[in-house]
Every structure is written in structure tokens, then in C-alpha cells.
């Protein structure tokens with residue numbers, strides 16, 4: 291048997307439960323892994339709360355990114371073998387926060403030995419999203435990239451990607467995250483009242499690309515600093531970004547291999563800052579669910 295985190299009803303954290311289930315078998319095009327680490331994402335609690343629709347069959351598993359060791363390989367999978375260390379996106383019906391899960395081979399890559407399992411577990415969703423959102427609109431070296439929500443899982447990696455490209459990176463976050471945001475090489479700007487004035491004091495001409503990881507009113511406020519409203523891209527609130535003239539992030543599958551290489555060469559760190567055992571998963575979920583997490587939250591079964 292194998293332990294996994296599920297939610298039994300749409301609602302609050304009290305609907306989450308660790309259950310025992312059979313170790314999954316791989317279908318065609320799938321691999322089964324013994325999970326070594328799983329990333330916790332805002333999507334987990336948003337799905338549980340029903341904010342992203344109610345089409346999940348209950349009880350539904352949680353967790354959208356994982357790393358581990360392959361223990362079984364399905365038909366038609368040529369790229370992976372039992373014993374391989376991998377990272378990837380779990381099949382939706384199995385989830386990632388579990389002792390064992392199923393990965394679709396096409397959404398899986400080998401884990402380079404330079405990357406720990408914990409760091410690897412932050413790459414499939416947070417790392418890939420950071421890559422996509424910073425590449426959706428191409429900037430040249432020296433142009434400015436502002437990240438709203440720079441101190442979270444996606445933001446810290448997006449800031450580092452911006453520095454790799456030699457953009458001028460401005461990271462907006464709570465004062466408690468100043469040091470962490472600055473450690474990426476970004477210029478820190480405190481969030482909250484007066485943020486637009488603080489940004490424009492540094493870049494009076496406005497910002498070339500605004501990456502929004504927060505949404506809602508903070509997005510509406512910060513969008514004013516974009517030189518061109520088209521250059522506002524949001525992972526958190528595509529509807530508001532579109533209303534303002536920008537766009538939601540477009541996710542791409544080939545990104546997983548690219549960001550994994552970037553992490554392998556030490557150019558980007560996933561900033562894993564909170565690690566929990568599976569037995570403490572409720573605490574892990576609660577940490578992420580504050581909406582003010584610093585860096586990445588990981589569960590290690």
C-alpha cells in the first residue's frame with residue numbers, strides 16, 4: 291500500500307486527508323515513481339476550494355509536481371527505465387503528494403545528478419512557469435522586467451531567469467522578503483500602498499515587461515507602470531490581465547527540459563525554503579495557503 295494526500299470535498303483544509311491506496315500501475319506512455327519530493331503550489335488549494343472548477347472526481351489527489359525514482363514503466367515508454375531519477379508532472383488522477391505516483395512520460399525528464407530531489411520537485415510547475423512567463427514577451431539585455439510577487443516559488447526563479455538574460459529586474463514583495471529577493475540580483479521594491487511611485491522613482495520611463503504572480507487589485511495597480519499594456523503577463527489572474535490589455539501566461543511543454551538544464555548549471559535556484567515530511571503535510575499545505583510563502587514549499591514522503 292501507499293500513502294497519498296486527497297481532498298474529500300470542495301472546501302477548506304479540513305477536507306484534506308492522507309489515505310492508503312494501492313501502488314499505481316503504469317498505463318501506456320506512463321511511468322510510476324517512488325516519490326522523493328513533491329512541490330506544493332497555490333493550484334493545490336485553489337483546486338480544493340473549487341476555484342478552478344469542480345470536475346475532479348472526489349476524493350481527488352493533490353500535488354502537481356514531483357521528483358523520484360522510476361519503479362515501473364508502461365508500454366511505449368522508451369526514454370525511461372526502472373531506477374532512473376526523474377522529475378515531472380503527475381497524472382491528474384494520482385497527484386504528486388504521495389509515496390508513489392504516475393508521471394506521463396512526455397511531461398517527465400531525467401533528474402540531473404547536480405539537482406537534489408527537493409530542488410527537482412520545484413521545477414515542473416514553478417520552474418516551468420517562471421521560464422514561460424519570462425519568455426512570453428522577448429526582451430533584450432538591459433530592458434526592465436518587474437515581477438509582482440517576487441518572493442514566492444515562481445517569482446524567485448523568474449527573477450533569476452531575468453538576471454541570466456541581463457534584464458534590469460525589479461522584484462515587488464513584502465518587506466520581510468527584501469533580503470531573499472535581493473539575493474537573486476533583483477532590485478527590491480516593497481509591495482503595498484505607494485508601490486507605483488516607488489517603481490517610477492527607479493524607472494521613470496516605465497517598465498518593459500510586468501510579470502504578475504498575484505492578480506486582483508495589486509495587478510490593477512502595478513499595471514500602470516508598464517510602458518505598453520500588452521506587456522503585462524499574468525500567471526495568477528489572466529482575466530484581469532486581459533481586461534487591462536495584457537495576457538495570461540501560455541504554458542509550453544518543451545520548457546521542462548530547458549529549465550531543468552538551467553537549474554543543473556546552477557544559473558537558477560528553486561529556493562526551497564520549507565521542507566515537510568508527508569506526516570506533516572497539513573502544515574505544508576497551510577504554509578503555502580497563506581499566499582505569502584517565502585520561496586518554495588516541498589513535501590518529502
Ligand SMILES: NC(=O)c1ccc[n+]([C@@H]2O[C@H](COP(=O)([O-])OP(=O)(O)OC[C@H]3O[C@@H](n4cnc5c(N)ncnc54)[C@H](OP(=O)(O)O)[C@@H]3O)[C@@H](O)[C@H]2O)c1
Nearest residue numbers: 332419439441442443444463464481503508525526581582
Ligand atoms: N497558470 C499556471 O500555469 C500557473 C502555474 C504556477 C503558478 N500559477 C499562479 O501564479 C501565482 C504565483 O504562484 P507561486 O507558486 O509563486 O505562489 P507563492 O509561492 O504563494 O508566491 C506568491 C507570492 O506573492 C506574494 N504576494 C501576495 N500578495 C502580494 C502583493 N499584494 N504584492 C506583492 N506580492 C504579493 C506573496 O508574498 P508577500 O506578499 O509576502 O510578498 C508570495 O511570495 C499563483 O496565483 C499561482 O496559482 C499559475
